[in-house]
Amino acid sequence: MAHTKQRKRRRRKHIVIILIVLLLTVGAGAGILLKEGLSSDVVAKDGQEATASVDGTPWNLILVNKWNRLPSNYKIELTTLSNGQSVDQRIYPALQQMFDDARQAGIYPIVGSGFRTEKKQKSLMKEKIADYKAKGLSDQEAKEKAEAWVALPGTSEHQLGLGVDINADGVYSTGDQVYQWMEQNSYKYGFIRRYPPDKTDITGVINEPWHFRYVGTDAAAQIHNRGITLEEYLDQVHS
Ligand SMILES: [Zn+2]
Structure with missing residues (x-):
């Protein structure tokens, strides 16, 4: 007992x-x-089978711009970040590694904007047009100006889940420090600066030092080393 x-x-x-x-x-x-928590870490996933390729183009090289709309029925499996933004789950490990290494180097980036739905893209466009109209521009002028800043719904890489706006945390780093580090290092992780200032007629988008696109490390290294855009890279691959 x-x-x-x-x-x-x-x-x-x-x-x-x-x-x-x-x-x-x-x-x-x-x-x-x-x-x-200074940046973005995985907190949740939602299940859906992601599109692997479209017409023979692997998912990481799919082109979405003014002239190439988001493929219909494109499916994305998202990873949600700790700040509520989300990205295609296939790019998450590279994104996290890049952020970890940036922090090691004393640079503190955040994902300001990741995946966007068509609805979100539409509301961003509406807001921008309203902004310009409030400044006294005509309907047509406001629309034109807004379209230079915001991609037309269906033509934004944010809808692919592969485009990310990377900004500074605003406490430990400035925007310029983050953009500079990203420009020099992002290709090692498979990300490219997507809209450089001297390529706006090729990309259809004005200079956006914060917008990065995942293309994979092979394509990113070539695009970075040769100073070309995704459009030019794909043209050369296909020709
Ligand atoms: Zn962007």
Whole structure:
């Protein structure tokens, strides 16, 4: 009888120790999350089979611009980041690695805007047009100006989940520091600066130092080293 009690007590002691260890582990985990909370870390995934290729073009090289609309029925599997933005889950590991390395180098980027739905893109366009009209521009002028800044719904890389606007956290880094680091290093992780200032007639988009697109490390290295755009890269690959 006394023996069983003792064993029970010992078992209870074990459970208490396990609980303490668990609490400490969870606490340490939370600490890491808070520290990493400066940028974006994975918190959730939603399940859907992502499109692997369209007309023979692998997903990471799919071209979406003014002249090439988002493929119909394009499916994306998203990873949601800790700040509520989301990206195609296939680019998440590279994005996280890039952010980890940037922080190691004392640069603190955030994902200002990741995946956008068609609806979101439409509302951004509406807001921009309203902004210009409020400044006294005519309907037509406001529309034209807005379209220089915001991609027409169906023509934004943000709808692919492969385009990300990368900004500074505004505390530890400035925009220029982040853009500069990204311009020099992003290709190592498969991301390219998508809209350089001297290529606007090819990309159809004005200079956007914050917008990066995932294309994979091979294409990114070539595009970076040769100073070309995704449009030019695809032209050369296909010709
Ligand atoms: Zn963008």
